[in-house]
Amino acid sequence: MREQGTRLTGGGSPSDEELAHRVSEGETTLFEVLMRRYNARVYRAVRAVLSDEDEVEDVMQQAYVLAFTHLEQFKGNAKFSTWLIRIAVNEALLRLRKRSRLVALDGGSDEEPEAAMKRVERQTSDPERQASDRELVHLLESTLEALPAPYRMVLMLREVDELSTAETAEVLSVSEDVVKTRLHRARAMLRDELDTRLGGQLEEVFSFQAPRCDRVVAAVFARLGPH
Template sequence: MGSPSDEELARRVRDGETALFEVLMRRHNPKVYRAVRALVSNEAEVEDVMQQAYVLAFTHLSQFEGHSRFSTWLIRIAVNEALMCLRKRNRLVTLDEGSDKEAEGDMKLEGRNTADPERRAYDRELVRFLESAIEALPPPHKVVLMLREVEGLSTAETAEVLSVNEELVRKRLHRARAFLRDELDARMGGQLHEAFCFQAPRCDRVVAAVMTRLTSS
């Protein structure tokens, strides 16, 4: 028999097998990390947001009714927590239609000003170069690229996660691709999925912190 589905694991966690929530976290840590990292740059804050998102998901697991994939439901919680983190620091990022015009201008400026000597040292490594180019994107475009191209969510799922319409997702993905094409040219290739890899030690740290919070509450 194959591994149990997310939905089966979620049902069993709701029924009292709380230890299985660790399986769900480990299964989706890379997706959650990349979604949060698209909006929050500080790595310590990223892990804090991830932990809070998992705690909220566990607490509200009864609200997951299976109308969408579990990963879509979970990533939406994580994105909302990331936005909340930015609001607390008075760095509001909007993901609706109204932010597009301003973000387009930011893309042209930010993409040309973020390359410092330390970053240039990694330009020989394709994955590092990809991360640098993605980092230059405005958050509304970066999060769409992360969800669609890096994590493979559909247009509909991405729109659901971000609470925007599908046409806006398509438009932002087109702009993000065009920007990366200019920056990376042919080097983008098939290595995009390796960008912002969530390594095992960080996975262990986040999982342990969440499980401690859940068992002590």
């Protein structure tokens, strides 16, 4: 792909499919539009799997690099956002599995991989959240953090990012029935006193601030290099 000087034209915002096509045709700077359009959603999806903020950003960057370098594989059969989030979730799960294998090797643990994954996540702290004065959001994040990863991911994708059941199933490579079951169980795991507050406050969970957005965009283009 070659980079060209570009400008968005027309009265409305171009669709994801149009942007992806134009990036594939050489207008590589337009990839920034796609990144900024979905940075928050990609962040929340990855953050549902991983707890370490630095690792989350690294996985985001890797997911964007993969999406950019394999953009020709996007055929438009699904939404671009679904395709992108699936790449990000797969990268996050791969990172978690690699870490779990290292923990097992170093510690000689006989735990099953899923149990090891959950244990590692519970041991990872988030100093930024501990220092936050957003008490309700802090409580929501802590409650979500306690959920097993499969249920947390479904809850984030369905309730926060508002993916459909079919889209969530595609992202996670499971059936729609599995998505429905996990979502039902995830809701049941949350304490009753949080149920009435989730609707109005959940969007603030794992919020994606502008400085992080700029940092991720800059890092991705630095890794991609000249095209």
